[in-house]
Amino acid sequence: MPDETKSPSQHPPQGDSKPSAEKPAAPATPPKPAAVATPAAKPAAAPPKAPVPTPTPWDSPMIAKLRRTYGSGIEPLTYAGQNYIVVDRSLIPELLYVLRNEEKFDYCVDITAVHYPQREKQFDVIWVLYSFPRNERIRVKAQIADGATLPSSVPVWPAANWLEREVYDMFGIKFEGHPDLKRILLPDGWQGHPLRKDYGILQQDNQWVQINLGIESGQ
């Protein structure tokens, strides 16, 4: 079964790791203030029907406004007609508040994560946001290292409660300030976080199964 053998040692996707590699560690330093925003990016997308489409930068009044405040801490990208912002981890609670209160992204559609074991900052945490007044969707993406924590967005959107619990359950990413951060889908005593790439598809917490179910193995 070839699909079972897919292991974390496979090549990581390039599309997402690139921006993080280029991004300077300190968000305060403004490397290329406004030049990056539009003209430089256009030619990159210009080749018609390029074999490999890549994310391209996008701009809007909102982004211009955010850029004025946060400088290079945010990187707006678009792919397949969908906009997202890669932001620095340190901006996280603040930017989310700004997006909700000033930009009216009042509906937190989803919070999820992606694991890239090859990268230094192993996790992408993604907020899918939607604005009812603007009828616009946006994704906010932050990269964090394994073991690092993120501020909880439950104060921003109460909807984040169970979504963050699921991210914690599946990836082991802790959210600080979450009212009740515990496992949601898996049982409380379970060891391991199954959606990490190093968690095999046949793997299970044998000890838990033996103690709680009284059987040798769940498989």
Next chain:
Amino acid sequence: MTNQNTLSHVDLETPEKPFLDANELVINMGPQHPATHGVLRVILRLDGEKVLGLECVIGYLHRGVEKIGEHRTYTMFNPYVDRMDYVAAVSNGLGYCETVEKLLNVEAPPRAQHVRVILTELNRIASHQLWLGTHALDIGAITPLFYTFRDREEILKIYEKYCGARLTTHAFRIGGLQYETYAGFEKEVKNFLNFFRPKIDEYEELLTTNRIWLERTKGVGKISAQDCIALGVTGPVLRASGMKWDLRKAQPYACYKNFDFEIPIGQNGDTYDRYLVRMVEMRQSVRIIEQALGALPEGPIMAKVPKVMKPPAGEVYHSIEAPKGELGYFIVSDGSTQPYRVRVRPPSFVNLQALDLMCRGQLVADVIAVIGTLDIVLGEVDR
């Protein structure tokens, strides 16, 4: 930082105290309970019959669909999505196929799109019928269940004829449809619509003006539009609270923009309004299917997609209006034949969060009504 988006009237973090310092009664409802629609477990804290608060324990049906998705090719994962919301399997398939199509940058041909809309709307009717039957059963009216199942059978027969399966249909393929419609498909769907239209009136006759039904549903499980948005609640629940928002209109997918239909909304956001909204939605679905049948174009049913699908590296979030709310798929591709990450944003899971808010201060019997009116499917909550 202001906090303008938090819940309006209830502070969910501080527990409520029982009246007169009485002992509170903790009741465990589920996971084996006739009215929790599967394996939902609700831990109720009661003061007599009044609900002080509750906690949902979920995950009894967790199968790791997202993990499975990472280990299957794009095509192989397609049948798995049917097993999430198994009463609306076609909608799940539509969402998944469209998301992968976005990744591949292909679009299904018009005929496929129209057939997709027809089957998805039939599925919405079937899902709402099942909801109506079980919801009424929870409230104590046992008869509507059998009426709705009798009529749902006709839809399942159409599915069976179309693709061989009744429930987990796997009706769509990435890029279009696997099968051309069978001979007489249009006629049968039309017959069903003519058969079904008076049946909605029949359901309504049994319930809409039934005094007991009114007393049991009016003012029960109220939730404001603001709270719905804060909690991410979508679908008929949001619409019943007065928010006119439907993804089919707001961000049209498939070929919904070609069709003329209305979004029903309620005013009070209570169980009765949600009931009415879903009843009207069934009628609107009938309208959509009629238009789609009328405009069903000839042509290919499959776009040009490679046999071995290797979408370019990238990520896409796409969502559709499933019968229960916004059903979203977030797929990350690394350029290989298998998705790097599949994330499903299930409407039931997010909607279920509102249960605590909606049940506070109500009676035990209302908890049942609210669980029913949220229209959750545990296969989708737990995935």
Next chain:
Amino acid sequence: MREFIQYITSYLGSNQTPGTAGNIFWVVVYVLLVFTGISLGVIAMNWLERKILAHMQVRLGPMRVGPHGLLQPFADALKLLLKEDLIPAEADSVIFWCAPFMVVLAAFTVFVVVPFGPTHAITDMNIGILFMLGVSSLSVLGIVMAGWASNSHYPLIGALRSSAQMVSYEVAMGMAVVSVILMTSLNAVGTGTLSMIGIVQAQLAQHEWFIFKFFPLGLIAFFIFAVAMVAETNRAPFDLAEAESELTAGFHTEYSGFRWSLFFLAEYGAMMAASSIAVTLWLGGWLRPFPNMLAGAGWDQLFSFIPGASFLFLAGLCFYSTARMPKHPYFRIQTIGLAGFGALLGLVGLILFIPPVRAWVQDIFWFSAKVAGFMYLYIWYRGTFPRYRFDQLMKMGWKVLLPMGLGILILTAGVALYQQNLWHP
């Protein structure tokens, strides 16, 4: 021996109930007959409820055990008797053991005073109706015992609901009943009576069923009773005590097998008992329709054919179904069974035509037919109505039915006084 036979035969001449006549032998016979009848009624009701409900819900109901599922109740009874008898470890076993018997006792004792005819009752107490209400409300004790002894949350809540419900509806019920007792004191009979037989005789004497008395007062009182009686017996739409969607099965969640079947028996027994009260008080008990308007030997003769005719009609239905049975070897036994059942019904019908039998069963037939009408109503309610919520149930009992009952009582008293020229406003 001779004395004994004489003791037995002496009763036959007397025009009294065996209890009134003080004849122990016939009392025992009547008790056995009544209890067998009730049990048969419960069995029939079991089958009928499933069938009628099924046909209301576009399905067939039991079809496998016997022709048209006729043997299903027996199969179920057998299954329940063979089931393992469970008493939960944490339960209070003595009370747990007693509770079903308590409920059955309460449900069946009521039939001691139910008059199936002027002489067809086990006994005629002068406090008959009081006795009935009193004993039937004892069943709440059994339900509370069951709920408490189960030592589990759902049964406890179910029992609490049930007891609160029964207590509150009994008040309204009592008001409606008292208004009937006021009516008995009018006209020919003169003094009021609590005796069940006396109440029916008062209706005969006043040439009017009490449901039509002082129209619409009698009707409203009947309506109050009809609602309260459904609540009293914990049936839909007032089946909160055993609301399966909320409390799994309410007070009998922890019961299984034989004990559970006792609860079942008691529930249907109580339904019949409550219906018999309603029939006796408002619908003229054993009286045939129009005993005064269509009086005379000819009419008596005609009406006396109805019991046998109705059995023949049922037999005809059976034969019709037999003819429609699929002609397949697999169905041969079922077809024969159905024809046999039809033949049995036909035979019963023919026996009912024999003049002495005909006279004897008249009262019983009309009484049972009226009770059966109520039983159909119970099934109909169950197929139509959603369930009330607890607070709504209480509101209805205390804020609607009780004031209505009180009003009816006062109005009835006023009208009664006015009619007897005892009160001149």
